[in-house]
Structure formats: C-alpha cells, structure tokens
Amino acid sequence: MSFISQSSPHAHATNSTQKVMLTVAAATTPGFIALVYFFGVGVIINLALAIIFSLALEALVLYLRKRPIKFYLSDCSALVTAILLGLALPPYSPWWLIFVGCIFSIVVAKQLYGGLGFNPFNPAMIGYVVLLISFPVNMTLWTAPVGFANAPSLAEAFSSVFLNAPLDGYTGATPLDAFKQSQGETVAEIYQNESIFSDAVIAGAGWEWVNLGFLLGGLFLLWRKIFSWHAPVAMLVTLTVCSFLFYNGGSDSGAPVLTHLLSGATMLGAFFIITDPVSSAVSQKGRLIFGACIGLLVFMIRHFGNYPDAIAFAVLLMNFAAPFIDYYTLPRSYGHNKSRRATEKVDV
Amino acid sequence: MTAKPITTELIATSAQHARKIFPIAGGVHPPQNKSQSLQRPLVSARLPEKVILPLAQHIGAPAKPLVAVGERVLTGQLVAEAKGFVSANIHASISGTVESIEELPIPHPSGLTGPCIIIHSDGKDEKAAQDECENYMELGREELIEKIRSAGLIGMGGAGFPTSVKLAGQAPIEHLIINGTECEPYITADDILMRNYPYEIIHGVELLAHLLGNPKDIVIGLEENKPEALAALRDAAMGTNIQVVSFPCQYPSGGEKQLIQRLTGKEVPSGKLPIHVGAVVQNIGTTYSAYRAVRYGEPLIKRITTIVGDALEHSGNIEARIGTPVSDLLDQFGFKAKKSSQLIMGGPMMGFVIPNADVPVLKTTNCIIAPSKKEMPPVTPAQACIRCGMCAEACPAQLLPQQLYWYARSDDHEKLLTHNLFDCIECGACSYVCPSHIPLVQYYRAAKGAIRTEREEKAKSDRSRKRFEFKQERIAKAEAEKEAKRLARQKAAQEAKKKLEEQKAQSGSSEATPTKPAAPKVEDERARLERTLASAQTRLESAKNKHQEAVAENSDRVEQLAAKVKQAETRVEDAKSKLAALKTAPANTSADNSQVSAPTSSSTDADNPVEKAIAKAMAKQSMSPYEKVKSSVESLTNRLEKAQQKHAQAVSDSGDNIDALALGVEKLKEKLDAAQQELKELAPDEPSKEAAQKEELDPAQAAIEKAKAKALAKQSMSPYEKAQSSVESLTNRLEKAQQKHAQAVSDGSENVDALALGVEKLKEKLNAAQQELKELAPKEPAKEADQKEELDPAQAAIERAKAKAAANAQLTPKEKLANQIESLKTRIGKAQIKYDTAVEENSDNQEALSLGLNKLKQKLEATEKELAELEE
Structure with a gap:
C-alpha cells in the first residue's frame, strides 16, 4: 500500500484564521454593548447593515474573481471589517452611507488589492476616511449619548436610516467635537458648558464607557494572544505622554490626558484597528515604532489639526510606512551578533 | 506512568545536578502524546525474514558493498565499508544469504530510491566474532575512535552524522552535552533506553568524555517529562562528574543549537558548528551504542524504535534490527492499514512520510507513527x-x-x-x-x-x-x-x-639576378651544394657511360654525348668550387644571413658585388643624413675623378664622345658642389634634425639622386657600354618577366596572356639590343663582358671589360670564339645547376630557368657553328 505524501510538520495547532477573526469580532462585544446602551438601536442597525453589505459585496467580488466563495467567506475577515466600520460610523447613518463605506472597504481596499493578506491599508479605515471626506455632514452627526430609553425609537431610527429623515433634537457634540469647537475657552469652561462633560464621570458622558468597553475587549484579545502588546501599548503610551506634555492644567482648550484616552475612537483604534496584522509592521520592534507613530499622529491631528478625531488618518498614514519600518526592524536571529537590514546588499 | 517519589527528592538534594537553565526563543507546546508508547515495557523484535540495508543511512558518501550476491553472511559481519572519511560501515543485522544488491525505495524525505543490500535470513542469527574489551579505557584514543568507526556508529537522533568524525576533532572542548531531550511528541525511544540502560549510558558518556579530552562540563539534558529516566541516570551518575539536568518542555529544545543555548546560554554562530563555542553534542542512543561497540565490539545492528499511533492495536518500544521492513514491525503491533492514511518515520514535527511499509528501519529511525485519519487528518487547504x-x-x-x-x-x-x-x-x-x-x-x-x-x-x-x-x-x-x-x-x-x-x-x-631576400643558412647551403655536387657527379658518370657506349656502337650521337660529358664535367667542377668557396667563407655568409644593420668588417668578397652593394646599402641605412651626404660627396669625388680620366682618355683617343664626357664631368662637378654645400649646412646641425632630414632624404631625394646618378653614369658611358648595360638590364627584366609568367601559369592567374606578351616583347627588345651591341662590338672590342650573368657593378664590369678588351685585341677571331664557347659552357653549367636546384626544390621558376638554359644552349650551338664556319 502507499500513503499520502506530505511534508512535515504533521501535527498542527487547532488554531485557524476563522477562529482568530471570530475572537476579534467577539471581543468587540463590551464596546458594542456600551454603544447600544448610550446611543440606542441605531448602533445595531449600523452594524447589521454593514455586515450584510460587506458579506454580500465580498461574495460578489469572489464570484467575479472566480474564487471559492464559501472557503474565503468562512475566514470571517469581511465580518470583522464590517463590524469595525459599523462601530465607527455615527449611529442612525443612512443606509447608502454604510453601503458606500462597505464598497470602499471590501471592494476597493481589500479585494482589488488581492483579497485578505494583500491589502496594504486597513480596509475599515479606508471606508471610514472616504466617507469622512465625501460626506462630512453625515459623518459628524452623532446623537447625544442620552441612553437607550431616551434614544430615537425604532420607527425614528428606520426613517432616518432608510428615508433620510433628520433626527432633530437627538444630535449632540462628541467630547472631541466639544473641544475642537470651543477654542479659546478654558477646560473648566468647556466642562461647565458642555453637557457631555457635566454628566460625565471621568472623560465625557457615554464615551468613557464605550472606550472602557473596547479596552476590556482588547485586554481579552491580548490574553488570548491574538496579537502582541507592542503596537497598542506603544500607541497609548505615546498619546498619554504627548497629551500630558501639552496639557497646561486647563488654562486653554488643550484636552486633559483622560479625555484623549477615553474619548473618540482611541481604544477601538488601539486594540482593534492598529492591531490589524496585515497592514501593520511585522516585527515586535517594528510594531512598537508603528504604534508610537500612530499615537503621535493622533495627538498632533487632534491638537493641532482641523479634525476632532484622527485614528483613521493616523492609521492609514502609518500603513504607508509599515513596509519601510519592516526593512529596518528585523529581529536579531539566533547565531547573529546583530539584526540585519532587509535593504542590505547580499550575493545570492 | 507515574513518577517515582524518589525523583523529586533527588532533584532537590543533589547539588551535583544544580545548573542554570537558559531560556530559548520561540518554541511551541504541541500535545506530547508520549504516554501511549510508555504503557508497555521494551520488547525485542522477532527475527525478520529479510533485512534491507541501504548503503546511505548516514550523512556523507554511501558505503561500498563488500559482499557478493549469494554470499553467506553472519550477524554483525561487515557488508559495506565506509567510503571516505565522512561515511560509515554497514553490518549485517541477521545471518543469512545476500539475496541482492539493488536500488530500492528508502526512507528519505525525498522519496527517492537508493542502493541496498538485501539479506535473506537463515533463521539462525549466527553471530560473527566480536572483539570484547574489558579495560577499554586503557586503550589509546586512536584505537578507541577506530573501534567506534568500525562499528558504523552515526548520530542516532536523526541527522546521522558519523560519530567518529565528530570525535576525531582536535579542538578543545568545554561542554560535552548528551542529548536526551526527545522533545518531539510521540517518541519515547530515548526515554525507554535511559530507563533501561542508565549505567551503560553513563559509561558511554565517560568514554566520550575521555575521547574528547575530559571537558570540565559534562551534562546530560532531558526534558522534564521524563522523571524516571532522570532518576535512573542520576542514580547511575552518582560519584561521577556527569550532570543530569532536566528543563521545561518546549519544542524544539532538543535541537542541537537550542540545547546548547538551553544548557550553556551560548549561541552557535550562524553557519558555524557547535565546536565554535566549544561544545559537542551527542545523542543518548549514540552514547549507549558507543559503549557497546567499544566494550563488547558490537556493531550498530539494532536500535530501539517507538511504534505508535491510533492505527495500531497497541503502541510501544521495540528493539529492532537495522534493515527490518517497517511492515514487519507494524505487524507486531497489530497495524490496521484501513485506519491509517499515512506512515511517518520520525516525530510528527520533523519526521517524514514514508512511501510504503516495505522500507526498512534505519540507524536513525527513532519512531514510526501510524496515525489514524482522525489523529492526523489530511492537510487542510x-x-x-x-x-x-x-x-x-x-x-x-x-x-x-x-x-x-x-x-x-x-x-x-x-x-x-x-x-x-x-x-x-x-x-x-x-x-x-x-x-x-x-x-x-x-x-x-x-x-x-x-x-x-x-x-x-x-x-x-x-x-x-x-x-x-x-x-x-x-x-x-x-x-x-x-x-x-x-x-x-x-x-x-x-x-x-x-x-x-x-x-x-x-x-x-x-641588371641584377633576383637575389634571395634571406639567404639560407650556411648549413642548408652546404647541404644543397653537396647534393648538387653528388647529382652532378652521377650525371657525369652516366654521361661518360653513355658516351663510351655511343663510341663503341659508333653512333652518330657520339659528338652530342661528348658535349654532354663535357657539360657534366663543368657542372661538377663548378659545384666543387662553390662548395670550396662556401667552406672557406662561412663567417661572411652567416654575417650576411643575420642581416646585421651595421656593415660588417669588409671581409666581403671583393668579387661578390651583391654583398658589397648590400653592405653599402646597409651602411647607408645606418648613417645619419650628415654621413650620407658626406659619403655621397666622397662617391661623387670618386666618380668625378674617373669621369675626368675617361674624358682625358677620350681626348687622347680623340673618341667621338668627348663632348658627352666633358658634359658629364661638368655635371658631376656641379653635383659635388651641391653635395658639399649640403654637407656644410648639415655639419653644424645637431642630430635632433636627423629624423626629419632622413625622411626628406630617404625616399624621394634618394630616388632622384639615384636616378641622376644612373643618368650620369649612362652619360659617361660609351655607346657600347650603354648598349651593354641595356642588354644586361633587358636580360634581367626578361628573366623576371619569365619568372612572373611561370608563376602566373602555375597559379592559373588571369594575366598569363599579358605576361606572355610582355615576355615576348622583352625578348624582341633584347634581341635588338644584342644586335646593337654586336654592331658596336668592333669599335669597342669587349664582347663577352656583357654576357656575364653575375651582378657586376657597371663600373667594375667596364674596367674588367677594358682589361679583357686589351687582352682580346691580341686574339684571333677563332680564339675569341673559342673563348666565347668556353664562357658559354660555364654559363650553361651554372644555369643547369640552378635549374636542377629549382627542380629539386620544386621552385616556381623552374620553367623560366629551363627557358634560359635552352637559350644558352642555342647560343652555344650558334657560336660553335660560327667557329666551325671560321675553321672551314
């Protein structure tokens, strides 16, 4: 008799890409719950639409590319992209906004580059940035974190999403908007004038809990060794250090450290966006640099730029730099005195 | 298996085995799956019906078979010997008959076939004599290594590097590390070996340490999943300086480089060997076999192999003969082929799939896994x-x-x-x-x-x-x-x-006969002349014979033959004289041959004008412009004197060319003046000007001057002399033309006709010139002078002709004719020699020469006729 011939190793860990993706998706649960709790049913609609559109578009492109649809859909990478995009968009966004975002995330940023593993940019962030630049009004129209009971009803939500009906009376500034729009006021004045802060425990009503939720999910992923600590820690430390250095005790509009850490998409970005392995640097050293640079860019855009938040821009800018970082951050291999550079000239 | 309680105590109490364990990078923790094969004690395999012994079980050159098909071999008999330094002996693992030596599939990741010796068992397992040695530690190092080498020992962990090569190194060793890690899942062969033969292993370690110059650090490393083996070894190592240490499981800590790092903290530099950090790593099984080889003279013919997997009824370890077909071993463990999709030799991490169950167990085979399809499912895409x-x-x-x-x-x-x-x-x-x-x-x-x-x-x-x-x-x-x-x-x-x-x-x-540009060497010349002489003598002989015959027969050819004899005689004489001349003046010839640019001592034959001229030309070439001009002044002075003499003579003779001669004298004077002027101008000049002057002077001016000189010389000649020189020149040109024609004919050139026409015309001209000369002859009676073929400078010829003419004046026409005949004969002789040489050398100008020869003969005949007429 003869046997199947295959090369070693013959044993495999039970891990799989699907499991990794599903774990990441599951880890968004605390943050997702916080979002629903403060912003209402709109978050659920967002997420549901994003997932439906993304999977459908992924399947369509796989069909056009003549790839086995079930095999590739089952890696669940499109699901994760959809969840991240859905969580990043303002609740109650019109359906077409989500659709356009999904097209750019799944079709353009991912499949046109060759599918999973070949995309140089974070797909969710591409979709987000395209929308932010193309439809700035819709993209800054966040409802106030009034709580699930006071949030728009299901009927209002559907009319907003599908009929483009305005949700007057529900919208409100996010904490970072508040800072950006209140230039010239002291931090104390902002805190006093903006209800989003007056109702807050530490750093903006609702948003602080959303960020803590994502932090919790991120710690879960770290524990599961889905990614290494290097990039998120580097990013958060850099952001903390920068905001601390530039905070002068509240005598101008510079936001305090906790506001930076626990508002906007800080924690979502730190644990779910910049840890996307495909578009980030690969080595531990490289990921430290990658994360630190994102932290620095986030702070600089928030503090000196025109946009209230900056995770998407910072991540995309550093996606550009990732291969460059990789070239110069090879680890020192066993038996070598120092690490090499990928750019050095070698004779084959 | 449950660990003995004594183990932990031993670890805690024994200071001998305290050692810092260093971390290694990375690593994984696959399920160990070791318990399956540890449920049963070690068993010996049944004697296989046949064994397949691949000649390449080790790293290095395949062994060279020593047995023939049909030969009976004993267990432990050497059947293939190491070929080269990095190679290993192979021994028969059973007694029986060599069935075949052929290419068979061998267990190798490549799936290739390899040469194997197949031995069919006689079921007796008759052992070959073994060389036991109780006091082996007293043997010399070389002898011990030779024992290990001849036992065919190789690294039994997987790589199969010949052990003796590893031990033969002279570099100082700091760490001797015995690898009992066995970090691959499933495999327990080393564990079982350590449990069963701890003392033999310790003796083996001591032996290896002895061979490596007793390094100060000797350590056996185990993963901590083998507490019983650890305890057994520590027990056996009591009282020695051997450390037995265990460390946490982390695949692949049993890799050579990783084990060195784990136990010493040192990294083997990239591309280098462990010896670079003063470490030697030996497999635990090799250590055991080394002891057996040295102590009992046992060659490596069996080893412990783990047979494990869900496709078997039970798993365990078995001591199998090297070369046993895998199927034979699997049978002993109740292998269910239907349950399995693959067979793996080695561990699940680095082992390889074997093509079928007929391949043999090798010296390096530590495990055979027969997994069920569920246990190791086919690879997912x-x-x-x-x-x-x-x-x-x-x-x-x-x-x-x-x-x-x-x-x-x-x-x-x-x-x-x-x-x-x-x-x-x-x-x-x-x-x-x-x-x-x-x-x-x-x-x-x-x-x-x-x-x-x-x-x-x-x-x-x-x-x-x-x-x-x-x-x-x-x-x-x-x-x-x-x-x-x-x-x-x-x-x-x-x-x-x-x-x-x-x-x-x-x-x-x-006028000039074509001189050879480069004369042949003296030796060649002499040889040629000797040949010519010999051939001439032969001809003379034959001519004489013929003549005598003719005389005897009273033939009408007698006269003709007599002439031929005469001719032959002349030729012989000529050849002799030439040879003699060559012998007397070899130096001169060689000097000429070597083409020295400077004029040699003018030992040049006075009567060899060619050489003279060459010498002169050479002298001229090597001269500076100043010297040239000076010499030209001298020559002009000479010529002027001669011309003046001639003029004076003409005046006294009241010849009709007085005016012409007077004019020549005038012209020469003018020339001389000009040359003197030039000389003056050149005199103060430095040699820096030479090059330019030379160039100016050399081609054009020299030619002009030459032409002038010629013209002048002609002018100063008498009509007779003029005619004479023109005849000579024509003869010369004719000869050349004939040569060219002959060459053209032989080359099949297209201008043969043109050349033939040219030859004809030249002949006509020559005839005319000869006619003229004849007419002129009575006036200036110096007829034969012009007949000379040799390259005489005109002046000398004229001088001689004059002398001759003076002598001839006394002669009767008869005598003159006789003289003429003599001279013609000489010339014919010479021409004949030339022709013969040409024929011998197969030269191009044969035809031309034969033509010339014929002409001379005709002339001779004509002259003889004239003489005969005169006599009548």
Missing part, C-alpha cells in the same frame, strides 16, 4: 497569510517566517538571505502554529533548494566564464604574436627590397 506574527513568536531561530514566506513565494532570494533563511532549522514550529495552515517549512525547504541550485549554477557559470575569458585572452595573444611575426616578415621583406633597389642604384645599372 492553506488560507491567506494575514501576517498575524504567530509564526514569528514560535520561531526558535528568531526569524520572521511570515516575511520569509512572502519572499519565498515571490522568489526574492536576496530578501530571503537578508531575512536569514539559512538559519531556519526546519523545526516546523511556524507551520504548527499558523492559523492559515500554510506549509511554511515546505516553502523554506524549496527556497533553500532553489538558492543552492542558483549558487551552484552561478559557480558553474563563473567557472565557464573564467575559462572562456582565458581562452579569449589566449587566442588574442596568439593572434597578436602572429600579427607581430607577420609585420616583422613584411618589414624584413621591405628592407630586403629596398636594399636590392639601393644596390641596383649603386651598381649604376638595373
């Missing part, structure tokens, strides 16, 4: 790499497997090298953890192979490029040499031609 970095976390060599994969797929060999591809130990940890199930190690193996091939090809092409360049260089050199030779020849030919021309100019007339 690989998904996309998401660069999650789990592989990088697992890599014990601290590489970036995801990047290596990326570059391996794109065949970017440079990047693969900067990412240290060749530091990959192919442990499989990256593939094990990969969530996308990418066969990463397979990509690295393929990439390594591709790079090695590329290197080999590059080395090969470099070699052939060098060869090609060298060849080109050699050819170019040869061409250059050829070209240089050609140029030298051309130059020599031009110089010779120039000399000839100059000499012609010097002689004042254009």
Whole structure:
C-alpha cells in the first residue's frame, strides 16, 4: 500500500484564521454593548447593515474573481471589517452611507488589492476616511449619548436610516467635537458648558464607557494572544505622554490626558484597528515604532489639526510606512551578533 | 506512568545536578502524546525474514558493498565499508544469504530510491566474532575512535552524522552535552533506553568524555517529562562528574543549537558548528551504542524504535534490527492499514512520510507513527497569510517566517538571505502554529533548494566564464604574436627590397639576378651544394657511360654525348668550387644571413658585388643624413675623378664622345658642389634634425639622386657600354618577366596572356639590343663582358671589360670564339645547376630557368657553328 505524501510538520495547532477573526469580532462585544446602551438601536442597525453589505459585496467580488466563495467567506475577515466600520460610523447613518463605506472597504481596499493578506491599508479605515471626506455632514452627526430609553425609537431610527429623515433634537457634540469647537475657552469652561462633560464621570458622558468597553475587549484579545502588546501599548503610551506634555492644567482648550484616552475612537483604534496584522509592521520592534507613530499622529491631528478625531488618518498614514519600518526592524536571529537590514546588499 | 517519589527528592538534594537553565526563543507546546508508547515495557523484535540495508543511512558518501550476491553472511559481519572519511560501515543485522544488491525505495524525505543490500535470513542469527574489551579505557584514543568507526556508529537522533568524525576533532572542548531531550511528541525511544540502560549510558558518556579530552562540563539534558529516566541516570551518575539536568518542555529544545543555548546560554554562530563555542553534542542512543561497540565490539545492528499511533492495536518500544521492513514491525503491533492514511518515520514535527511499509528501519529511525485519519487528518487547504506574527513568536531561530514566506513565494532570494533563511532549522514550529495552515517549512525547504541550485549554477557559470575569458585572452595573444611575426616578415621583406633597389642604384645599372631576400643558412647551403655536387657527379658518370657506349656502337650521337660529358664535367667542377668557396667563407655568409644593420668588417668578397652593394646599402641605412651626404660627396669625388680620366682618355683617343664626357664631368662637378654645400649646412646641425632630414632624404631625394646618378653614369658611358648595360638590364627584366609568367601559369592567374606578351616583347627588345651591341662590338672590342650573368657593378664590369678588351685585341677571331664557347659552357653549367636546384626544390621558376638554359644552349650551338664556319 502507499500513503499520502506530505511534508512535515504533521501535527498542527487547532488554531485557524476563522477562529482568530471570530475572537476579534467577539471581543468587540463590551464596546458594542456600551454603544447600544448610550446611543440606542441605531448602533445595531449600523452594524447589521454593514455586515450584510460587506458579506454580500465580498461574495460578489469572489464570484467575479472566480474564487471559492464559501472557503474565503468562512475566514470571517469581511465580518470583522464590517463590524469595525459599523462601530465607527455615527449611529442612525443612512443606509447608502454604510453601503458606500462597505464598497470602499471590501471592494476597493481589500479585494482589488488581492483579497485578505494583500491589502496594504486597513480596509475599515479606508471606508471610514472616504466617507469622512465625501460626506462630512453625515459623518459628524452623532446623537447625544442620552441612553437607550431616551434614544430615537425604532420607527425614528428606520426613517432616518432608510428615508433620510433628520433626527432633530437627538444630535449632540462628541467630547472631541466639544473641544475642537470651543477654542479659546478654558477646560473648566468647556466642562461647565458642555453637557457631555457635566454628566460625565471621568472623560465625557457615554464615551468613557464605550472606550472602557473596547479596552476590556482588547485586554481579552491580548490574553488570548491574538496579537502582541507592542503596537497598542506603544500607541497609548505615546498619546498619554504627548497629551500630558501639552496639557497646561486647563488654562486653554488643550484636552486633559483622560479625555484623549477615553474619548473618540482611541481604544477601538488601539486594540482593534492598529492591531490589524496585515497592514501593520511585522516585527515586535517594528510594531512598537508603528504604534508610537500612530499615537503621535493622533495627538498632533487632534491638537493641532482641523479634525476632532484622527485614528483613521493616523492609521492609514502609518500603513504607508509599515513596509519601510519592516526593512529596518528585523529581529536579531539566533547565531547573529546583530539584526540585519532587509535593504542590505547580499550575493545570492 | 507515574513518577517515582524518589525523583523529586533527588532533584532537590543533589547539588551535583544544580545548573542554570537558559531560556530559548520561540518554541511551541504541541500535545506530547508520549504516554501511549510508555504503557508497555521494551520488547525485542522477532527475527525478520529479510533485512534491507541501504548503503546511505548516514550523512556523507554511501558505503561500498563488500559482499557478493549469494554470499553467506553472519550477524554483525561487515557488508559495506565506509567510503571516505565522512561515511560509515554497514553490518549485517541477521545471518543469512545476500539475496541482492539493488536500488530500492528508502526512507528519505525525498522519496527517492537508493542502493541496498538485501539479506535473506537463515533463521539462525549466527553471530560473527566480536572483539570484547574489558579495560577499554586503557586503550589509546586512536584505537578507541577506530573501534567506534568500525562499528558504523552515526548520530542516532536523526541527522546521522558519523560519530567518529565528530570525535576525531582536535579542538578543545568545554561542554560535552548528551542529548536526551526527545522533545518531539510521540517518541519515547530515548526515554525507554535511559530507563533501561542508565549505567551503560553513563559509561558511554565517560568514554566520550575521555575521547574528547575530559571537558570540565559534562551534562546530560532531558526534558522534564521524563522523571524516571532522570532518576535512573542520576542514580547511575552518582560519584561521577556527569550532570543530569532536566528543563521545561518546549519544542524544539532538543535541537542541537537550542540545547546548547538551553544548557550553556551560548549561541552557535550562524553557519558555524557547535565546536565554535566549544561544545559537542551527542545523542543518548549514540552514547549507549558507543559503549557497546567499544566494550563488547558490537556493531550498530539494532536500535530501539517507538511504534505508535491510533492505527495500531497497541503502541510501544521495540528493539529492532537495522534493515527490518517497517511492515514487519507494524505487524507486531497489530497495524490496521484501513485506519491509517499515512506512515511517518520520525516525530510528527520533523519526521517524514514514508512511501510504503516495505522500507526498512534505519540507524536513525527513532519512531514510526501510524496515525489514524482522525489523529492526523489530511492537510487542510492553506488560507491567506494575514501576517498575524504567530509564526514569528514560535520561531526558535528568531526569524520572521511570515516575511520569509512572502519572499519565498515571490522568489526574492536576496530578501530571503537578508531575512536569514539559512538559519531556519526546519523545526516546523511556524507551520504548527499558523492559523492559515500554510506549509511554511515546505516553502523554506524549496527556497533553500532553489538558492543552492542558483549558487551552484552561478559557480558553474563563473567557472565557464573564467575559462572562456582565458581562452579569449589566449587566442588574442596568439593572434597578436602572429600579427607581430607577420609585420616583422613584411618589414624584413621591405628592407630586403629596398636594399636590392639601393644596390641596383649603386651598381649604376638595373641588371641584377633576383637575389634571395634571406639567404639560407650556411648549413642548408652546404647541404644543397653537396647534393648538387653528388647529382652532378652521377650525371657525369652516366654521361661518360653513355658516351663510351655511343663510341663503341659508333653512333652518330657520339659528338652530342661528348658535349654532354663535357657539360657534366663543368657542372661538377663548378659545384666543387662553390662548395670550396662556401667552406672557406662561412663567417661572411652567416654575417650576411643575420642581416646585421651595421656593415660588417669588409671581409666581403671583393668579387661578390651583391654583398658589397648590400653592405653599402646597409651602411647607408645606418648613417645619419650628415654621413650620407658626406659619403655621397666622397662617391661623387670618386666618380668625378674617373669621369675626368675617361674624358682625358677620350681626348687622347680623340673618341667621338668627348663632348658627352666633358658634359658629364661638368655635371658631376656641379653635383659635388651641391653635395658639399649640403654637407656644410648639415655639419653644424645637431642630430635632433636627423629624423626629419632622413625622411626628406630617404625616399624621394634618394630616388632622384639615384636616378641622376644612373643618368650620369649612362652619360659617361660609351655607346657600347650603354648598349651593354641595356642588354644586361633587358636580360634581367626578361628573366623576371619569365619568372612572373611561370608563376602566373602555375597559379592559373588571369594575366598569363599579358605576361606572355610582355615576355615576348622583352625578348624582341633584347634581341635588338644584342644586335646593337654586336654592331658596336668592333669599335669597342669587349664582347663577352656583357654576357656575364653575375651582378657586376657597371663600373667594375667596364674596367674588367677594358682589361679583357686589351687582352682580346691580341686574339684571333677563332680564339675569341673559342673563348666565347668556353664562357658559354660555364654559363650553361651554372644555369643547369640552378635549374636542377629549382627542380629539386620544386621552385616556381623552374620553367623560366629551363627557358634560359635552352637559350644558352642555342647560343652555344650558334657560336660553335660560327667557329666551325671560321675553321672551314
């Protein structure tokens, strides 16, 4: 008799890409719950639409590319992209906004580059940035974190999403908007004038809990060794250090450290966006640099730029730099005195 | 199996075994699956019906078979010997008959076949004599290593490197590490060995330490999942300086480099051997076998192998003969073929799939896994790499497997090298953890192979490029040499031609026989002359014979033959005299041959005008313009004197050419003045001007001057002399024309007709000139002088002719004719010799020479007729 011939190793860990993706998706649960709790049913609609559109578009492109649809859909990478995009968009966004975002995330940023593993940019962030630049009004129209009971009803939500009906009376500034729009006021004045802060425990009503939720999910992923600590820690430390250095005790509009850490998409970005392995640097050293640079860019855009938040821009800018970082951050291999550079000239 | 309680106490109490354990990078923790095969005690395999002994079970050259098919062999008999230093002996593992020596599938990752010796068992297991040695530690190092070498010992952990080679090194060793790690899942062969033969192993360690110069650090390393083996070894090691240490399980801590790092904290430099950090690592099984080989003279013919897997009724360890077919062993464990989809030799991480169950157990086979389909399902299709970095976390060599994969797929060999591809130990940890199930190690193996091939090809092409360049260089050199030779020849030919021309100019007339540009060497010349002499003598003999015959027969050819005899005699005489001349003046000839540019001591024959002229021309060539002018002044002065004498004579003789001579004298005077003027001008000048002057003077001016000199000489001649010289020149030209014609004929050239016409015309002219000369002859009676073929300078000829004429004046016409006949005969003789030589040498000018010869003969006949008429 003869046997199947295959090369070693013959044993495999039970891990799989699907499991990794599903774990990441599951880890968004605390943050997702916080979002629903403060912003209402709109978050659920967002997420549901994003997932439906993304999977459908992924399947369509796989069909056009003549790839086995079930095999590739089952890696669940499109699901994760959809969840991240859905969580990043303002609740109650019109359906077409989500659709356009999904097209750019799944079709353009991912499949046109060759599918999973070949995309140089974070797909969710591409979709987000395209929308932010193309439809700035819709993209800054966040409802106030009034709580699930006071949030728009299901009927209002559907009319907003599908009929483009305005949700007057529900919208409100996010904490970072508040800072950006209140230039010239002291931090104390902002805190006093903006209800989003007056109702807050530490750093903006609702948003602080959303960020803590994502932090919790991120710690879960770290524990599961889905990614290494290097990039998120580097990013958060850099952001903390920068905001601390530039905070002068509240005598101008510079936001305090906790506001930076626990508002906007800080924690979502730190644990779910910049840890996307495909578009980030690969080595531990490289990921430290990658994360630190994102932290620095986030702070600089928030503090000196025109946009209230900056995770998407910072991540995309550093996606550009990732291969460059990789070239110069090879680890020192066993038996070598120092690490090499990928750019050095070698004779084959 | 439950650990003995004594174990923990031993670890806690024994200071002997306290050692710092260093961390290793990466690593994975696959399920160990060791308990299955530890349920039963070690068993001995039943005697196999046949064994298959591959000749290449080790790293290095395959062994050379020593037995013939049909030969009976005993257990432990050497059947194939090591071929070269890195090779290993192979012994019969059973007694029986050599069935065949052939190519069979062998257990190898490549799946290739290899030469094997197949022995059919006689069921007796009759042992060959073994050389036991109780006091082996008293033997010399070389002797011990030889014992290990002849036992065919190789690294039994998997690589199969000949043990004796590892031990033969002279470098100082700091650490002797015995590898009992057995970090691969499933395998328990070493564990069982350590449990069963701890004392033998300790003796083996002592033996190896002895061979390696007793290093201060001797350590046996085990993973902590073998507490019983640890306890047994520590018990056996009591009272020795051998440490037995265990450390946490972490695949692949049993890798040589990883084990060194674990136990010493040292890293073996990339591309180097453990010896570079003063370490030698030996497998625990090898250590045991080394002891057996030295103590009992046991060759390596059996080993412990783990037989494990869900496709078996039970698992366990078995002591099997090397060469036993795997199927034979599996049968003893109740192998259910239907349950299994593959058989793995070695562990699940680094082992390889064997093509079928008929392949034999090798010296390196530590495990055979027969997994069920559920236990090791067929590989799942690989998904996309998401660069999650789990592989990088697992890599014990601290590489970036995801990047290596990326570059391996794109065949970017440079990047693969900067990412240290060749530091990959192919442990499989990256593939094990990969969530996308990418066969990463397979990509690295393929990439390594591709790079090695590329290197080999590059080395090969470099070699052939060098060869090609060298060849080109050699050819170019040869061409250059050829070209240089050609140029030298051309130059020599031009110089010779120039000399000839100059000499012609010097002689004042254009008559000259074609001188050979480069005379043959004296020896050649002599040989040629001797040949000529010999042939002439033969001819003389035959002519004499013929003549006598004719006389006897009273033939009418008597006269003719008598003439021939005479002719032959003349020729012999001539050849003799020439040979004699050559013998007397070899120095002169050789001096001439060597083409020295400076004039040699004028030992040149006074009566050899050619040489004289050549010498003169050479002298001229080597002269500076000043010298040239000076010599020309001298020559002009000479000529002027002669001309004046002639003029004076003409005046006294009241000849009709007084006016012409007077004019010549005037002209010569003018020339002399001009030359003197030039001399004055040149005198103060430095030699810096020479080059330019030379150029100016050389070709054009010299030619003009020569022409002038010629014209002048002609002017100063009497009509008779003029006619004479013109006859000579015509004869000369005719000869040349004939040669050319002959050559053209032989070459089949297209201008044969034109040349023939030219020859005809020249003949006519010559006849006319001869006629003129004859008419002139009574006036200036010096007839034969012009007949001379030799290259006489006109002046000398005239002088001689005058002298002759004076003598001839007294002669009767009869005597004159007789003289003429004599001279003609001499010339015919000479011409005949020339012709013969030409024939001998198969020269181009044979025809021309024969033509000339015929003419001379005709002339002779005519003269003889004239004489006869006169006599009547």
